[in-house]
Amino acid sequence: MQISRPALIALALAAVAGGGWLLSSKSDQSTPPKAESRPMPVVTRAVEAKPMPVRVSAVGNVQPLSVVPVRPRAEGEVIKVHIQEGQEVLAGDILFTLDARPAEAARRQAEANLARDRAQLDRAKADLARYAKLLETGSATRQKVEQATADVAVLEAAIKSDQAAIDNARLTIDYSAIKALVPGRTGVVNAKLGSLAKPSDSQSMVTITQLRPIRVSFAVAESVLPRIRSAMAQGELPVKVTSAADPGLAATGALTFIDSAIDTQTGTIGLKATFANDDTRLWPGQFVNVSLTLGTEEAALVVPAESVQTGQIGTYVYVVTPESIAEIRPVTVDRVLDGLAVIAKGVGAGDKVVIEGQMRLGNGVKVVERTAGAPQ
Template sequence: MKPFLVTKFCFVLGCTAVVAACSPGTMEKAGIPNGVPVTAAIAVQKDVPVQMSAIGNVEAYSTVSVKTQVEGELLRVCFQEGQEVEKGDLLFIIDPRPFKALQRQFEANLARDSALMNKAETDAGRYEELFKNGIVSQQEYDQYRTNFEALKETVRADAAAVVNAKLQVGYCYIRSPINGRVGKLFVNQGNVVKANDTVLVTINQTKPIYVTFHLPEQKLLKIRKYMALGNVKVEAILPQNEIKPVIGELTFINNEVNNSAGTIFLRAVFANTEEFLWPKQFVHVAITLTMQRNAVVVPAQAIQTGQEGKYVFIIKSDLTIEYRPVIPGTGFDQEIIVVKGVQPGEKVVTNGQLQLTSGSKVEIKNDSGRWAQKASGLNDQEMVTYE
């Protein structure tokens, strides 16, 4: 019997050791969580923008394809590709020498014919007096008068030719018609170019700049309503710069609906002083119509879908879970408005819901991956920073 008692006693001690090893304090020291690991956030109350979203296309505010109006050798290119230019800046010089020679010829013709006209005018005046005194015939007077009138029209034609020649010389110096940024050079210096033939370079005005997009025609009445009330803010969000959207204003709604697509064309203008937006880019567009005041907001990942509808898991003060049906509203920027079901300041589970049921015990996991021992261990910044 004694061996049996010793064995029984050893078994009891072993069980006690196992129980002691598995006690909550020992599990906590070993780094094993007391409850289901979750991440959490605090429901906040704030003003939320009422927005519509779309995919937009960036377009230059103005585009000019520069061509020459005269034929000749491209004598000089006065800019670097990609350079920003202002209205009036010199871009190209076409060899002006042939046009200047032609101008001097027309000016000489004008001077010659002007002298002949002045003499004809004097002769016509003298013969007019002689005709009045009966010294010369009507035919002789009419001949001198007609010669004067013909030379006067010749002088007018010569003057017009001089003006046109000066224009041709001016066309040899091609200047930028707008403020903008030049693109790729299509014709290099030294080539002979023809009038109104080849595009030399394209200039895009990028400050300001347009973003165009389409919305379903069902949104038209609402957009027109808020445009009538004031400026409608539009944000253009670049894929690589989602934190800092570019702010613009809705300026144009097309006067017809695209029947084939059921959409309406809209356009917003952006100052684009830092040139974040570039022609032909695709951007995410957010149109802010108004603000919803004092809305209760939670991260989008907190809202779950069950057989009975939408719900969230609320973390109570004792770190147990409460199942809570909710009525969600509109979503924006990875957040969702909760119309009914959550109060400001309540903690909601944002990750780990699959392991939870109502009444489950949880441990709140912070961003660095360590287990938080208490709910208060998750500070406010961590609560409202959503990934």
């Protein structure tokens, strides 16, 4: 049988396709070559043992030692305002002057009453002496003597009342000059010239806020309290405050107050530090970063903070063994200061920890050390 030319071409194409399929099947069944494993490049740093301060950090709020709302002690018209809003005043400075003329008139009246009653007392004493002599001779009755004695007692009581009225009038006159009880900065002046000031007014005439010295209130975890109390027993504890809003702020004060009870809802204890605040950089209501120094740990184990990782097992670091193998080492971080983590447990001085390249590591991975910043 004779095969046509088109049929021969079709058979040839089929044979070529079949051969390619066989080659492909053999290739799929072969095992791919094993990729060659290579060490992971990392940057390491040795664990150091060096002196490190023991610090407690917190967020604090600036509070004045005293905020005094000024109110009058006696009623009167404001006849002079001696201050301006936002002015610095000293204790004893006159803030307002009230009209003291009614009090002065009351004082003069009380002094006149005192002079009158003293004169009447002198006459009553003379009458009492005269009646006492007449009683001895029988020319006066005992009733007359008793009446004269009562008159003397009444006038003596009147004199004491007159003196009290004079003292009260003088006190009212003193109250007409309203003075600052504490040094500080004045707020809004609510008492205007010509207004009537009364002790019962709900609004104060002005409020004085003491700025020097000033306090910063903050809270720390209750677990730190024993260390704070132990450090305070050794002497004054320095406290430093800074502020992101005021980069130039770096005030140093001292811890002066520990609250009498722990807040059971938050598990914290309230503390206060006092600052001289001579430059008034600390302002009431301001939020600041607080750093309380409890002392110095002479041989603290420190590593760069970036070497500490957090995972399902907690905090850990990668330690490079002498055989250049990465090993996961769980650690306990006591505190972090200025980019350095102080390790309480988990590593020893001289151990090499990985500070760059942790993302590609696992336990038992071969590593090779490189210089920081060098190309990988």
